[in-house]
Amino acid sequence: MSVPAALDRHLRDLLSSGQVRCVLGPAAGCGPRGTAHLARTPEAVDRFELSPLACANVLVHLTSEEARRDDARRPVAVLARPCETRMLNQLLSERAIERDELHVVGLGGCRGVIDSRKLRERLPELRGFPEVREEGDTFVIEGEGMEPVSVPRNELLLDRCSGCDISEPLFHDHTFPLADAAPTSAAEAECAPEPSDEGWDYWADQFERCIRCYACRDACPLCYCEDCVLDRLRPMWVPRSVSLKNNTAYQLIRVLHLSGRCTACGECEQACPVDLPLLTLARKMEQEMRELYGARSGFDPEGRHPMSVFDPNDPEGTDFEEQGR
Amino acid sequence: MKAVIAREDVGRLLAIAARRDELHVPVLDGGGGRFVPLNAEDPVPRDGLMLNGSSARRPPKEVLFAQTAPLFAFELRRGDFSIDELPPEAATKVLFGVRPCDGRGFRVLDSLLLGKCGTDPAYASARQGSVLVGIGCGRPGSDCFCTSVGGDPHGTDGLDVLATDLGDALHLESLTDGGEGWLRAIAAAVDSPLTPANPETDQRCREAHEEARGRVPRHVDLEPLDAVLERAFDDELWDDLAAACIGCGACTFLCPTCRCFDVQDEVRGDRGLRVRVWDSCMFREYTQEAGGHNPRPRRGMRWRNRFYDKFRWGAHDGQPACVGCGRCITHCPSGVDLIDLVERVVESGGAA
Amino acid sequence: MLSPTDERAQAEFEPTIVAFLCNWCSYAGADLAGTQRLTYPANVRVIRVMCSGRVDPGYVLQCLLQGADGVLVSGCHHGDCHYVCGNRIAERRVTVMRRLLEFVGVEPGRVRLTWVSGAEGRRFARVIDDVVRDIKALGPFHGFERRAS
Ligand code: SF4
Ligand code: SF4
Ligand code: SF4
Ligand code: SF4
Ligand code: SF4
Ligand code: FES
Numbered sequence: 001m002s003v004p005a006a007l008d009r010h011l012r013d014l015l016s017s018g019q020v021r022c023v024l025g026p027a028a029g030c031g032p033r034g035t036a037h038l039a040r041t042p043e044a045v046d047r048f049e050l051s052p053l054a055c056a057n058v059l060v061h062l063t064s065e066e067a068r069r070d071d072a073r074r075p076v077a078v079l080a081r082p083c084e085t086r087m088l089n090q091l092l093s094e095r096a097i098e099r100d101e102l103h104v105v106g107l108g109g110c111r112g113v114i115d116s117r118k119l120r121e122r123l124p125e126l127r128g129f130p131e132v133r134e135e136g137d138t139f140v141i142e143g144e145g146m147e148p149v150s151v152p153r154n155e156l157l158l159d160r161c162s163g164c165d166i167s168e169p170l171f172h173d174h175t176f177p178l179a180d181a182a183p184t185s186a187a188e189a190e191c192a193p194e195p196s197d198e199g200w201d202y203w204a205d206q207f208e209r210c211i212r213c214y215a216c217r218d219a220c221p222l223c224y225c226e227d228c229v230l231d232r233l234r235p236m237w238v239p240r241s242v243s244l245k246n247n248t249a250y251q252l253i254r255v256l257h258l259s260g261r262c263t264a265c266g267e268c269e270q271a272c273p274v275d276l277p278l279l280t281l282a283r284k285m286e287q288e289m290r291e292l293y294g295a296r297s298g299f300d301p302e303g304r305h306p307m308s309v310f311d312p313n314d315p316e317g318t319d320f321e322e323q324g325r
Numbered sequence: 326m327k328a329v330i331a332r333e334d335v336g337r338l339l340a341i342a343a344r345r346d347e348l349h350v351p352v353l354d355g356g357g358g359r360f361v362p363l364n365a366e367d368p369v370p371r372d373g374l375m376l377n378g379s380s381a382r383r384p385p386k387e388v389l390f391a392q393t394a395p396l397f398a399f400e401l402r403r404g405d406f407s408i409d410e411l412p413p414e415a416a417t418k419v420l421f422g423v424r425p426c427d428g429r430g431f432r433v434l435d436s437l438l439l440g441k442c443g444t445d446p447a448y449a450s451a452r453q454g455s456v457l458v459g460i461g462c463g464r465p466g467s468d469c470f471c472t473s474v475g476g477d478p479h480g481t482d483g484l485d486v487l488a489t490d491l492g493d494a495l496h497l498e499s500l501t502d503g504g505e506g507w508l509r510a511i512a513a514a515v516d517s518p519l520t521p522a523n524p525e526t527d528q529r530c531r532e533a534h535e536e537a538r539g540r541v542p543r544h545v546d547l548e549p550l551d552a553v554l555e556r557a558f559d560d561e562l563w564d565d566l567a568a569a570c571i572g573c574g575a576c577t578f579l580c581p582t583c584r585c586f587d588v589q590d591e592v593r594g595d596r597g598l599r600v601r602v603w604d605s606c607m608f609r610e611y612t613q614e615a616g617g618h619n620p621r622p623r624r625g626m627r628w629r630n631r632f633y634d635k636f637r638w639g640a641h642d643g644q645p646a647c648v649g650c651g652r653c654i655t656h657c658p659s660g661v662d663l664i665d666l667v668e669r670v671v672e673s674g675g676a677a
Numbered sequence: 678m679l680s681p682t683d684e685r686a687q688a689e690f691e692p693t694i695v696a697f698l699c700n701w702c703s704y705a706g707a708d709l710a711g712t713q714r715l716t717y718p719a720n721v722r723v724i725r726v727m728c729s730g731r732v733d734p735g736y737v738l739q740c741l742l743q744g745a746d747g748v749l750v751s752g753c754h755h756g757d758c759h760y761v762c763g764n765r766i767a768e769r770r771v772t773v774m775r776r777l778l779e780f781v782g783v784e785p786g787r788v789r790l791t792w793v794s795g796a797e798g799r800r801f802a803r804v805i806d807d808v809v810r811d812i813k814a815l816g817p818f819h820g821f822e823r824r825a826s
Contacts, residue, residue: 035660200782215573239591248821271658273575274356310765324811
C-alpha cells in the first residue's frame with residue numbers, strides 16, 4: 001500500500017459504496033516512469049503511488065476515445081495534484097467532462113514531481129522503480145541494489161514544476177495533504193524559464209527531427225477531438241510525408257489549436273520520443289494569451305475559449321502599418 | 326577476415342568507407358540519436374558518433390525502410406494523365422555501428438518486405454547490396470533484453486561485419502561474403518588504418534563478449550508464451566493490459582522490426598506523389614474502414630495485435646519478431662512495459 | 678547586408694500574396710477599387726469568404742505552406758461586421774498566429790490583418806500597395822524549408 005492510510009480508506013469507501021465506479025490515479029511503473037492506473041475494485045487501490053516519481057499522465061485517460069465510450073468509467077474519482085485540478089477546470093470549461101461525473105481528490109501541498117527522463121540521465125544504472133524520499137532540497141533515490149543517492153531537487157524537477165505557482169488544488173471534493181510537504185516557495189515559483197527567441201534555424205532543427213508519431217497529440221489531455229484535422233485526408237491539412245515542412249505544419253496547427261486552452265502541463269514534451277522542446281512552445285503561447293487577453297486557461301470552470309470571444313479593449317491587432325515591419 | 330583498428334583511427338576508416346559507398350552512422354542529434362549519412366569530406370559528425378554506450382534511439386531501420394518513400398509521381402496535363410516512375414536509388418548503402426538487435430531486426434523486415442507476399446521495391450533497392458557493420462554492446466541500455474529473445478549483445482545474426490569494442494581499439498570480423506568484400510576493400514585502401522587481428526585481440530574479444538552478455542539488464546522467459554497465445558486471443562485481459570496506453574505510435578515508430586505502412590496520394594493542383602509512409606497498428610485509423618466500421622475499436626485490441634505480431638505472427642525461423650532492443654519500454658510515454666506484459670499474459674494462462 | 682545580386686533578385690521578386698476578403702465589406706471594397714479603375718499591384722490572389730471570422734489560422738498556414746509569400750486577411754471595420762463580431766475574433770486569431778510565427782522565426786509581417794469597408798476602394802488599393810511593398814522588402818518566403826546556408 002503506497003498511499004496514506006486515510007486516503008486509502010477514502011478511496012476504498014468510494015468504490016465499495018458505489019459512489020464512484022472507478023478511481024484514476026498514478027502508480028509506480030516497471031521502470032522509473034510512473035504510469036496511470038484505473039482501479040475498479042477496492043483491492044486495486046493498492047497500486048496507487050504518490051511518490052514524486054509517480055507522475056503519470058493521468059488526465060488524458062478521462063478524455064481518451066476509450067473513456068468516452070466506456071460508461072463504466074463514470075463517475076470517476078481522480079487523484080489530482082494542484083496543476084491537474086487546473087487541467088480539470090479547463091476540461092470542465094470545455095464541457096469535455098461534466099462536474100457530476102467527477103469526484104476530485106485533491107492532493108495538497110505539492111512541491112513538484114520528478115522528471116523520470118532527467119532521473120534516467122542522472123542515474124543510468126537505475127533499474128526498476130526506485131524509492132524516493134524528500135529531504136529538504138534533495139531527493140534521495142534508493143534503487144534496486146544501489147546505495148541511496150541524493151540529488152538536488154532542481155536537477156530532477158519536471159519542467160512544468162519549476163515555475164508552478166499553485167501548490168493547493170483549485171477545487172476538490174476531498175483533499176489530502178501530500179506527506180509533510182511544505183508548499184513551494186515563491187522564489188522557486190519565479191524561476192520559470194523565459195521562452196527564448198531562437199529563430200527559424202533552431203526550430204527547423206527541432207521540427208526536422210519529428211517522426212510524426214502523434215504522441216504529443218495523443219498525450220495531450222485537451223486533444224480529445226474524435227476527428228482530428230491532423231488525421232484528415234480530405235482535405236489533407238498535413239500530408240503524411242515526413243519532412244521539415246510537413247512536420248512544421250503539423251506542430252503549428254497543433255499548437256494553434258491549443259492556444260488559449262493549453263495549461264502548459266508539458267505532457268506533450270514528456271511524450272515526445274525524440275525530445276522536441278514542446279513545452280517551450282506551450283509556455284510561449286500561454287504567456288502570449290495572458291499578455292494579450294489576460295486569459296489564463298484552467299482557472300475558470302465557466303470560462304470561454306479566448307479564441308471565440310473578444311473584449312472591446314483588446315489590444316489593437318490591426319495597426320496595419322505596425323504589422324508590416 | 327579479422328582486423329583491428331585503433332580507436333583514434335575510426336574517423337579515417339569512416340572516411341575511406343564514405344568514399345566508396347553511401348555511409349550511414351549513428352550520431353547524437355538532440356533527440357537520442359539516429360543514423361545519418363556521412364560524407365567523405367567531413368568524416369566526423371559534429372554532434373558525436375554513437376559507437377560506445379547505448380544504441381541510437383531511432384533504429385537504423387529508417388535508412389533502408391524509409392519512413393517516407395515516394396513511389397511515383399503523377400500529373401494531369403491537358404486531359405492526359407501521366408505517371409513518372411521514380412528510379413530506385415542506386416547507391417550501395419553501408420550502415421556502420423548497427424547494434425546486433427537492430428541487425429536482427431532487418432531479418433524481420435526482410436521476411437515481410439522481401440518475402441513470399443511480394444517485394445517492396447523501395448526497400449528492395451535500398452537493401453540491395455547493403456552492408457551492415459555491427460557494433461557490439463559493451464554497455465547494454467537500461468531495458469535491453471536481447472538475450473531473452475535469441476540475441477546477444479555481440480550477436481551476429483543479420484550483420485555482415487561485427488565490431489567489438491576493445492576500449493582502445495575496435496576488433497572487426499566479417500560474417501558474410503558482403504562483409505568480407507567490404508572489409509577487404511577497406512584494408513586494401515592505400516591509407517587503410519586496419520591492422521591484422523592476432524590471438525591476443527581474439528582473446529580480448531571473447532572476453533568482451535562474455536562480459537557484455539552478463540550485463541544485459543533485463544530478462545523474460547518466453548518459453549510458456551506460445552502455448553498461452555494459442556488460447557489468449559479472445560481473452561478479456563488485453564483491455565486491462567493496455568489500460569495505461571494512450572495509443573500513440575511511439576513504440577512502433579521506434580521499433581526496429583515494426584514494418585506497417587500506408588500508401589497515400591499527396592496531390593496539389595494537377596500533380597501528385599504516391600508515397601509509402603510508415604503506419605502504426607496502435608493508431609485507431611489503422612483499421613478504420615471507409616464505411617465507419619472499425620474491427621479493432623479498442624486499444625486493447627490494438628495492443629493485442631502488436632503483441633501477437635511480435636511474438637507469434639511475425640515470428641520466423643523460430644525467433645520472435647521482437648529483438649529485445651527495449652526502446653518501446655524506455656520511451657513509452659505511459660510507462661507500458663513489454664516485459665511486464667509478457668509476464669502478465671503468461672500468468673493469465675489464457676482463457677480456457 | 679544584401680549583395681548586389683541579392684538586391685537585384687529582390688527588386689525583381691514578385692511576391693505571391695493571398696488575400697482573404699470578407700464578402701460584405703472588403704470584397705466590396707476591392708470591387709469598388711476595380712470599378713473606380715484604381716491601379717494596384719497584381720500580386721494578390723483574392724479568396725472571398727463570408728466573414729473574416731471564417732478564416733481559420735489553418736488556411737493562412739496552408740497558404741504559406743503552398744507557396745504564398747504573404748497573406749492578408751481583411752474584414753469590416755469594428756462594429757460593422759455583418760455577423761456582429763467575426764472581425765474581432767479574426768483579430769485575436771491572426772494576432773496569436775503572428776506571435777507564434779514570430780516565435781519560430783518566421784517574419785510576422787507575412788501575415789497581415791486590416792479592415793476595408795465597401796466604400797473604401799481607395800483604401801483597398803493602398804492596403805495592397807503597402808502589403809506588396811512590405812512583402813517585397815521581406816523577400817521570398819522559405820515555405821518552412823531550410824534556408825540555403
Ligand atoms: S502542454 Fe502540451 S500536453 Fe499540456 S495542454 Fe499544452 S499542448 Fe496539451
Ligand atoms: S511526439 Fe515528438 S516525434 Fe511524435 S509527433 Fe509529436 S513532436 Fe513529433
Ligand atoms: S504502448 Fe506506449 S508508446 Fe506504445 S502506443 Fe501505447 S502509450 Fe504509445
Ligand atoms: S517490440 Fe520493443 S523491445 Fe521488441 S524490438 Fe520492438 S521496440 Fe524493441
Ligand atoms: S538489446 Fe542487446 S544488442 Fe540491442 S542494444 Fe541492447 S545489448 Fe545491444
Ligand atoms: S462580415 Fe466582414 S468581417 Fe465579418
